[in-house]
Amino acid sequence: MKHILTITCIAVLLLSCSTDQDDNLDPGKAPVAITFQFTHNWDDVLVTNSSINNSIFTNAHGETMTITRLRYLISGFQLIHENGTTYNFDGYKFTDLSTPESYNFTPQSNSIPKGRYTLKFIWGFNADTNLDGAYPELNSASWNWPAMLGGGYHFLQMDGMYNVNTMAKPYNFHNGTARVSAGVFEQNFAEITLNTPITITNSGLISVNMNLAEFFKNPNTWNLNNLDTNLMPNYQAQKMMQANVQSVFSLGTNTP
Template identity: 40%
Template sequence: MKILRFFIIFLLIIFFGCDNNDDGINTINFQFTHSWGNQPISESDLENTLYTNVSGNELNITRLRYLISDIQLTNQDGTLNLGNHQLIDLSNEESLRFTANGNVLFSENTTLSFRFGLSNEDNIDGIYTDLNTANFNVPNMLGGGYHYMQLDGSFTDDSNANQPYNFHAIRAIDNTDSNNIITTDTSFVVTFSNVNISRDNITITVNMDISQWFTNPNTWDLNLASTGLMGDYDAQIVMSQNGNNVFSFTSAE
């Protein structure tokens, strides 16, 4: 009888021991949504829907890919790093959602932060195999490393002609003087405070309002600048300034 009891306990340990999830490992899901103002944008809007920016440019969107990195949750107990980088592609539903695991303590006062693009320290040419495979590189003549964003489409210009735009964000570089090349880290950190992490497997939703890239604090007129922006130092600075207003926290539920 004693042996049988021991055997049952042994089996219970085998069956339940391997699926024990009580050691503080929590799952956080992230969802990135997109909008033009309050108008949601999904893959089906690509090339289909027309938008008007603050300069009156009527435009469509063909492609939106961007990079976020250094995703962190911070509360009174410290900071949790939730992964290095994530390439978000509006045409790829799977890329809009991702999951991170880590020891997260429940808190109503959690701060969520992530970086748009890559910091200078992390923006090293060619080292990320996933981004190389995704063809997200920046040529060495423009400082190397990686794109922060590719927002492409077409717009109607002032003479009523259809024109392309390539709103590509990278680390700003001024290489007009080869003896004095200037680079500026134009990635930026987005921070949302008072995020309520109330349960395991919670989904945090963040929205990018694409219209804000053209709006605030700098008004962008595609008639004046629409292509060849990667090597345009001033354009990259303006993009970075406007980018600070494109993300908003939607929910944690």
């Protein structure tokens, strides 16, 4: 289903773009600017900052869960025009569920022609950008991934309690570089492609939904009774997370 952006121009977001790229796609027409808006849910239940420590969810394996902390990182945003031209957006999106202001991401260099696009981005950082200590904001947020586990940065921190209706236990669902063995590491980012076409006719929001339940069910059904804490050095757990994140994101309804 096509998603249509017919949104009032947000003039403060309009920045310059390559004249050649604009002319190739839409000669004589002004470029538009985009903000990426992320929403969070657990299947059909909306998840917001008010859900922290308050809502109880049930994963695919049947464990009841709470969320006490959720933070994640996305980078490498791209919009690919139907003619094959790719528009890259600099920067990264660091989201903290407790801070609603972090749900949106407006790239600094942000100006594209109107047209029909698909969206791609990187879960975490790729090999070229996942560099130790390179991002002051992330350093101050204690987002670093331990050097002994490959270094760089976390992709995800999801913490809480499970089996909350019986005997509650903590879980720490943390994702980043995968440690194969002592001194041997494997890149663990994921390339996410949302193939639903987006027709962009004006400046505004591209909404992306993040279904947290998918981390625990597709393709790997997650048993928290076996995999609850100390997952960062666990190679198999890290690769399972990388596989499961592929189904977490979907294109949402674009709104003014």
